Amino acid sequence: MSRAPTPLDEKLKRRIARSGPLGVAEYMEICLADPEYGYYRTRDPLGARGDFITAPEISQIFGELIGLWCAEVWRGMGEPGPFQLIELGPGRGTLMADALRAAKAVPDFVQQARLHLVETSPVLRQEQAERLAEHAPQWHDTFTAVPPGPSIVIANEFLDALPVRQFVRRGGGWRERLIAPGGDGALAFVESPGPPDGDPRIPLDIATGAQPGDIAEIRPAANALAAEFGRRAADHPLAVLIVDYGHVQSAPGDTLQAMSAHGYTDPLERPGDQDLTAHVDFAEFARRAEESGLRTHGPLEQGQFLLALGLAHRADRLMKGAGKEQAALIETAARRLADPAQMGALFKVLAATDTNGPAPPPFPATSQEPTQGVIC
Numbered sequence: 001m002s003r004a005p006t007p008l009d010e011k012l013k014r015r016i017a018r019s020g021p022l023g024v025a026e027y028m029e030i031c032l033a034d035p036e037y038g039y040y041r042t043r044d045p046l047g048a049r050g051d052f053i054t055a056p057e058i059s060q061i062f063g064e065l066i067g068l069w070c071a072e073v074w075r076g077m078g079e080p081g082p083f084q085l086i087e088l089g090p091g092r093g094t095l096m097a098d099a100l101r102a103a104k105a106v107p108d109f110v111q112q113a114r115l116h117l118v119e120t121s122p123v124l125r126q127e128q129a130e131r132l133a134e135h136a137p138q139w140h141d142t143f144t145a146v147p148p149g150p151s152i153v154i155a156n157e158f159l160d161a162l163p164v165r166q167f168v169r170r171g172g173g174w175r176e177r178l179i180a181p182g183g184d185g186a187l188a189f190v191e192s193p194g195p196p197d198g199d200p201r202i203p204l205d206i207a208t209g210a211q212p213g214d215i216a217e218i219r220p221a222a223n224a225l226a227a228e229f230g231r232r233a234a235d236h237p238l239a240v241l242i243v244d245y246g247h248v249q250s251a252p253g254d255t256l257q258a259m260s261a262h263g264y265t266d267p268l269e270r271p272g273d274q275d276l277t278a279h280v281d282f283a284e285f286a287r288r289a290e291e292s293g294l295r296t297h298g299p300l301e302q303g304q305f306l307l308a309l310g311l312a313h314r315a316d317r318l319m320k321g322a323g324k325e326q327a328a329l330i331e332t333a334a335r336r337l338a339d340p341a342q343m344g345a346l347f348k349v350l351a352a353t354d355t356n357g358p359a360p361p362p363f364p365a366t367s368q369e370p371t372q373g374v375i376c
């Protein structure tokens with residue numbers, strides 16, 4: 001079924017006519033963040049009536065366990081006085097509201113936390129303001145704008161929204177994957193006539209043995225963020241928790257995806273009107289974080305991480321205080337987060353810390369197995 005072009009479709013085509021084909025990263029950036037028509041600038045996309053649902057919107061337990069994780073990490077840092085509690089891309093503010101409610105079990109933690117939210121969407125900022133008013137958050141457009149100090153950073157489904165550049169293996173080299181109108185006027189993928197601009201530093205695991213037609217992805221904004229984490233950790237204690245969908249080893253593949261009304265759609269259709277993401281390359285992010293002087297932990301599968309922190313225990317406690325129907329909903333939601341066939345294995349959890357403190361729970365100091373133990 002053909003659809004009327006979106007206003008952003010027209011705007012993109014005018015821009016391409018003026019300045020030539022767009023890189024995939026520029027396309028993603030414009031679709032998500034164009035000041036007039038960008039996806040995140042114009043709507044709240046979350047929830048049953050939106051385009052997708054995230055872990056904190058599925059179960060309060062997700063945010064609660066992360067709140068207790070933050071309090072444990074803060075203790076491990078030596079309980080610094082005022083410290084920055086930072087969330088990147090906080091959505092509706094649900095995760096942080098659940099986290100801070102659970103962390104009231106450690107009153108000094110909540111008292112010393114200065115809440116900083118890195119968010120570009122005016123619509124979502126409004127929702128965050130409503131849910132988090134009692135914690136007096138400060139908002140920033142970028143992570144670099146958050147004032148220095150000891151910091152704990154949370155990012156759930158944030159990295160996947162950062163734009164990726166894509167390259168196609170041709171002969172012995174790479175061509176950049178670009179976007180321009182095809183013969184029928186619809187946006188289509190094309191390739192740069194020559195090698196890509198700059199040195200894209202395609203991960204070795206992808207470049208080695210790449211076959212003609214293979215696609216490589218890099219995420220410059222995530223690499224810059226990893227470097228910024230390292231700069232902050234040079235002066236103050238830092239712990240970062242990244243939760244997202246993606247792969248543990250760098251590998252070739254086209255992971256650009258669009259989602260609308262809870263289904264996958266064509267990323268080049270209806271620009272600005274559907275969510276655009278790409279999987280996170282956790283190996284590359286960890287390499288960049290370590291290059292910047294951080295120690296990384298994991299990744300663990302989300303299911304392993306949540307169960308080790310006490311997901312089942314917390315679900316049982318909530319179910320005991322609930323009626324039969326509500327208890328069934330609590331159980332289904334907890335299972336959705338942890339079951340490997342649902343979100344439990346696709347989503348991974350990676351922590352990065354300065355090199356002075358202990359490994360954060362439940363990441364082991366030396367082996368790859370998570371330590372067991374309930375912190376709720």
Ligand SMILES: C[S@@+](CC[C@H](N)C(=O)[O-])C[C@H]1O[C@@H](n2cnc3c(N)ncnc32)[C@H](O)[C@@H]1O
Pocket residue numbers: 032040046054055056057088089090091092095118119120121124141155156157158161162
């Ligand atoms: C998929 S949503 C995840 C929301 C939330 N973390 C959750 O789990 O429900 C992505 C979030 O990142 C924000 N976001 C996307 N790109 C951003 C950027 N470049 N800078 C700051 N925030 C961004 C969106 O507005 C939204 O709050």
